[in-house]
Amino acid sequence: MLNKLIANMLPYMPKKLVWVFSKRYIAGESMEEGLLASKLLNEKGIEVTVDILGEFITRLDEAEKNRDEYLEVIERFTSENVKGNFSIKPTMFGLLLDKEVCYNLLREVVQFAAQKDSFIRIDMEDSQCVDIELDIFRRLRKEFPKHVGLVLQAYLRRTESDLVALNDLNNANYPISFRLCKGIYVEPENIAFKEYEEVRKHFLKDLKYMFENKMYVGIATHDKYLVEESMKMIGEMNIPKNMYEFQMLYGVTPELRQLIVDNGHKMRVYVPFGEKWFNYSTRRLKENPKMAQHIIKALFIR
Ligand code: FDA
Structure with missing residues (x-):
């Protein structure tokens, strides 16, 4: 209450x-602050995924500005050798205004990231965006298999079947790269699991499917239970270190984060910044x- x-x-x-x-x-309002926060994390042996704040734009000219900002940030961070990649919310590129405009702007950014041998993670937004994001991801993945990945949300009832359908994009040379998270948006019961334990159960089920099918996974959670169960699964299934990483949000549960790093697992922190x-x-x-x-x-x- x-x-x-x-x-x-x-x-x-x-x-x-x-x-x-x-x-x-x-991390702050400016690119400099984002850069500083990222470098400090790198010094602790932690990689980053950098996010420029902004989402659900209402005018398409904002989308072009956002594209330009991403290009500038990718240029700067890669030239400063920051260890990390970039996350994008497609509604900041106009996903809900004009799908083709959004696709073309995202494509430009992924292409630029590919030139820099970097990587773009497409964040997953609320349930009205999922079909369009999956479609955009499929198209980009075909063209840039090494340089683009997607987020899947364990709380969505549809995620298990989405995963099975996406498996056709997977291959040993370029394993498909997912971030698996619980999901942050408030969704109705017919769309998303609501019970805490139910979401955990589906998170682990999705993770197992990803490992069994040799997909790369960013295990994005601060839930100690899920971290421990994931580590158990990694041990039992003998998952090589180059097939997974843990991910956390900037400023959240730094003690648990350190514990994971101390146990020798790769960690990436999501670093948001912007006006x-x-x-x-x-x-x-x-x-x-x-x-x-x-x-x-x-x-x-x-
Ligand atoms: P849970 O919410 O149960 O939290 C477990 C514990 O972590 C809490 O008890 C608390 O101690 C701590 N904690 C969690 N959040 C905290 C906070 N903000 N401040 C302080 N402590 C906190 N979602 C989405 O829908 N689309 C996306 O693209 C992404 N992307 C993404 C990237 C990364 C790197 C992460 C870690 C998460 C996301 N998420 C996301 C958010 C995700 O879906 C989920 O909402 C949050 O991670 C919280 O879920 P947990 O698994 O941490 O469990």
Whole structure:
């Protein structure tokens, strides 16, 4: 109840106050701050995936600006030898306004990343985006098999069948690359599993399928139980180190993160930055009032 109240009040709070609890999860407003945060993580043996904040645009000219920003960031980060890759939310390239425009802009960015021998991960957004994202991913994967990957959400009822369908894109030379996460958007019961344990069970089922079919997986979770079960699966199935990595969000559970690194597993941290941090923070927090708990902690536990 309190969580929901705080989350609903967020868009009306002063920006400075929202920043107090958002700053832990966002590297900063500028590319320089994103770069610095990424380099500091690299120094700790952690790779990054860099995200420029912005999503669900309402005008197509914003999409072109976002493309330009990504090209600039890819140029800068690769020339500074940052160890990492890039994540993109396709609605910032106009996915819900014009699919072909979105595809063409994304293609330009993936092509540029491929020239730099880098990699673009397509984030998965809410359920209205899934069919279009899968289609765009299929097209890009055919052209750039080494340089583009996708996110799948374990909470979606459709994900198991999507996985089976996507298996036709997989091959030993260029294993398909997924990030597997629980899923962050609030979805109705007929679309997504709602029970905590049910989502965990499907996460592990999807992970097993990915390993059995020799797909590359970014295991994206802060759930200690899932981290431990994934490690068990990796050991039991003898999964080589070049076929998986763990992934976490910037500022979340750094102790668990360190434990995974100390155990010799590859870790990648999702580093978001950009001027759109305010909308991102408030929208996300509104969507997921449970996160208000973390805000309360961030405010009072220093
Ligand atoms: P869960 O929510 O159960 O959290 C487990 C524990 O982690 C909590 O008890 C708490 O201790 C800690 N924790 C989790 N979130 C925290 C926070 N914000 N602050 C402080 N502590 C926190 N989703 C999506 O729909 N599309 C996407 O493309 C992505 N991309 C993505 C990339 C990466 C690298 C990660 C790690 C996650 C995503 N997600 C995502 C988000 C994902 O779907 C999910 O909502 C969150 O990771 C939270 O789920 P957990 O598995 O961490 O479990």
